[in-house]
Amino acid sequence: MTRVDTAESGQGGGAGRRGTDAGTWRARIHRAIRAASRPGPWKRGRVLAALALLLGPLMLLHATIPNRLGNLGSLVETFLPWFGLFIPVLLIGALWRRSASAVAALLLPVVVWLNLFGGLLDDKSHPGGDLTVAQHNVGAANVDPAGTARDLAASGADVLALVELTEQARGTYEQELASAYPYHTVHGTVGLWSKLPLSDTEPVDIKMDYGPLAATKPRDITMTYTRALRTTVTTDHGPLAVYVAHLGSARVNPRAGFWTVHRDRNAQALGQAIAAERNERVVLLGDLNGTMDDRAFAGITSQLRSAQDAAGDGFGFSWPARFPVVRIDQILVRGVEPESSWVLPATGSDHLPVAAKISW
Numbered sequence: 001m002t003r004v005d006t007a008e009s010g011q012g013g014g015a016g017r018r019g020t021d022a023g024t025w026r027a028r029i030h031r032a033i034r035a036a037s038r039p040g041p042w043k044r045g046r047v048l049a050a051l052a053l054l055l056g057p058l059m060l061l062h063a064t065i066p067n068r069l070g071n072l073g074s075l076v077e078t079f080l081p082w083f084g085l086f087i088p089v090l091l092i093g094a095l096w097r098r099s100a101s102a103v104a105a106l107l108l109p110v111v112v113w114l115n116l117f118g119g120l121l122d123d124k125s126h127p128g129g130d131l132t133v134a135q136h137n138v139g140a141a142n143v144d145p146a147g148t149a150r151d152l153a154a155s156g157a158d159v160l161a162l163v164e165l166t167e168q169a170r171g172t173y174e175q176e177l178a179s180a181y182p183y184h185t186v187h188g189t190v191g192l193w194s195k196l197p198l199s200d201t202e203p204v205d206i207k208m209d210y211g212p213l214a215a216t217k218p219r220d221i222t223m224t225y226t227r228a229l230r231t232t233v234t235t236d237h238g239p240l241a242v243y244v245a246h247l248g249s250a251r252v253n254p255r256a257g258f259w260t261v262h263r264d265r266n267a268q269a270l271g272q273a274i275a276a277e278r279n280e281r282v283v284l285l286g287d288l289n290g291t292m293d294d295r296a297f298a299g300i301t302s303q304l305r306s307a308q309d310a311a312g313d314g315f316g317f318s319w320p321a322r323f324p325v326v327r328i329d330q331i332l333v334r335g336v337e338p339e340s341s342w343v344l345p346a347t348g349s350d351h352l353p354v355a356a357k358i359s360w
Contacts, residue, residue: 045099052090056108059083059116063295070257077293078250078258078326081120081315084113123313125340129357131235135161135285135329137246138169139349145169148347149176155344157355159233160193161285163246188226190244190286197234204228204243204273228270228286232279237360240336241279245270245286263289264296271299281335283358287351288330304332307356312341318352331356 058065062080065073076083087109094102134157138148149172152160160181162173170186173193177184181193187203203226228245247270248262267288274282284304290297292306308316308327317324324343329351331341336358344353 041098041100043101045094045097045102048090048093048097048099048102049105051086052094052102052105052109055083055086055090056112059109060112062293067295071260072257074260074290074294074296075252075258077295078291080291080293081117082325084109084117087113117315120309120312120315124311125313125342126311127339128359129339130237130359131159131240132157132355132357133159133161133242133283133285133331134344134353134355135163135244135287135331136344136347136353137164137287137329137349137351138162138173138347139351140164140166140169141350142169142348144348145172146176148349149173151345151347152353153177153180155353155355158195159242159283159285161190161242161244162193163190163227163244163287165189165191185229185231187229190227190229190246192229192231192242192244192285194233199232199234201229201231204230204245204270227266228273230273230277238281239279241277241282243270243274243282243284243286245284245288247286247288247290250289260290260296267296268299271297271303274300274303279335281360282333283336284330284332286330287328289328291326291328292330292332300332304334305338307331307333307338307341307358308354310341311338311356316341316343316354318343318354319350321346321350321352324352327354329354333358336360 058076059080062073062077065076067073087106090102091106094106134152134155136148136152138145142148153176160177165173165186166189170191173191174184177193181195183196183198184191184193185198185201192198227247228243230241230243233240233242247266248260250263251259253259267290274284282304284300288297292301292309308331316327318327318329319325331354337360339357339359341354341356344355346352
C-alpha cells in the first residue's frame with residue numbers, strides 16, 4: 001500500500017509540474033505577444049510629437065497669425081516668450097511616455113525659441129554711458145507719489161519721463177523732484193524732468209490719416225488729455241530729441257478678444273510723428289501698452305530700436321509690478337548707442353520703472 005500511494009503521489013506531482021510548466025509557457029507567450037503588440041519608443045507619444053511640431057512653427061511664424069479674429073496675432077506676440085514654457089511640459093510628457101519621437105520633435109521649438117529669445121538670456125550691457133534716461137508709469141492709483149518721486153530721484157537718472165500723472169499728484173512730483181531736476185515740463189498726463197536744459201517743448205498732437213477710409217472714419221484721432229510730448233534736451237554732445245508717450249490701453253475682453261483699437265491707432269500716429277522728426281538722435285520713453293514683438297508697433301520699431309534688446313540683461317519685464325510678465329514700458333532709441341538697460345525697484349505703482357544708459 002505504501003508503494004502504491006507513493007506512485008500515485010509521484011504521478012500527481014508530475015502532472016502538477018507539467019501543468020505549472022504549461023502555465024508558465026502560456027504566460028511567457030502572452031507577455032511576448034503583448035510586448036510585440038506594444039508600440040516602440042518611436043511610435044509612442046505621437047500626439048506629444050505633433051504638439052511639439054506645431055509649437056515650433058507657431059513661434060517662428062507668429063507674424064502670419066491673423067488679427068481678424070479677436071486680434072489673436074497681437075495677443076500671441078504679446079506673450080510670445082512665455083510659449084517656451086510649453087517645452088518643458090511637453091518634455092515631461094515625452095519622458096513619461098518614453099517617446100523618442102516626441103523628444104526628437106521638441107528640438108524644433110527649442111531651436112526656434114533660442115533663435116528668437118536666446119540673446120536675451122545674456123547680459124549685453126557695457127560699462128559707461130553719457131546719459132542715463134528713465135521712464136515710469138507712476139500709476140493714477142499710486143497712494144505714495146512722494147515716495148515714488150524720491151525713489152526715482154535716487155536712481156540717478158539725468159532725464160526722467162513720467163506718465164499717468166494726475167492733477168492731484170502732479171504738484172507732489174514737481175515738489176519732490178525740483179531739487180534733483182531743475183528743468184521739467186508737463187503736458188496733460190505725461191511729463192519730463194531733466195538735469196539738462198529743455199527747449200522746443202510741445203505736446204504731440206497724434207493724428208491718424210485713414211487714407212481710403214477717410215470718407216467713413218474721422219479724419220483725425222487725438223490722444224485724450226494730451227498723452228504725448230516732444231522736447232529737445234541740450235547735451236554736451238548736441239541736441240537730443242526726446243518723446244514721452246502713454247499709448248491707449250490694451251484689454252482682453254471675452255467678446256472683443258484682445259482689444260487694442262486706441263493703442264494701435266496711437267502707435268501708428270506716433271510712428272508718423274517720429275518719422276517727421278528732423279533730429280537724427282531720438283529717444284522715446286513711454287508706457288506703450290505693448291511689447292515690441294507686437295506687429296502693431298512696426299511703424300515705431302522700423303525707426304527705433306529697443307535699449308533692452310540691445311543692451312539689457314534678461315527680458316526686462318515691467319508689468320504688473322508684483323509679478324511682471326511683459327515689458328510694456330519701453331526705451332527706444334535712434335542715433336545713439338544703448339550701453340545698458342535695466343529695471344528699477346518697485347514703487348507704489350503697478351508698473352516697474354525702467355532705465356538705460358546711452359552714449360554718443
